[in-house]
Amino acid sequence: MSKRVFLTLPDGIADDLERWAASEKNKAATLAGFLVEEAVRRAKEQGKIPPDDGSFPHYDTLAELVRHNRNKLAESEKFSSARLKALSSGDKPTEVEILRLALILGRTEEYVLSLKTNPDVSEGSTN
Incomplete structure (x- = not known):
């Protein structure tokens, strides 16, 4: 199941996002979702997002x-x-x-x- 997140963007960014999405024959919300997903994936890969508390077991080796x-x-x-x-x-x-x-x-x-x-x-x- 997907969660909904509501974003408030500055007018200029929202306009740019809409033009970008339209140029790819896509919806702005779909493109925004993709961009957020990619940014979160990169942050995770770079270790910027800590793991969930207690979600990982501890290993010594x-x-x-x-x-x-x-x-x-x-x-x-x-x-x-x-x-x-x-x-x-x-x-x-x-x-x-x-x-x-x-x-x-x-x-x-x-x-x-x-x-x-x-x-x-x-x-x-x-x-």
Whole structure:
């Protein structure tokens, strides 16, 4: 179900929005909804939107985070099953994997970086 939000825009912005929407054969409300959705998505990706209070369990290690969210990560198709298994076992993630984990799981990059990796796994391992 979608929620309704009512916005008050300055006249000039509202006029520009209406012209933009008309040029794309769209309604201003539809375009405004799309623009807000994109802005919220970007803010979330940048870690500007905090998670819901209590909505995320606490993890001490990255391996716990991956194990607990393995199905969601697999569905994203950004990680192979072999790579998920390695991360679940404590393998150190690459910088790209850290970003992907944060985006897919709705966490900040800082949070993912703060999780401990398995000290028994070689620091040079970056599959």
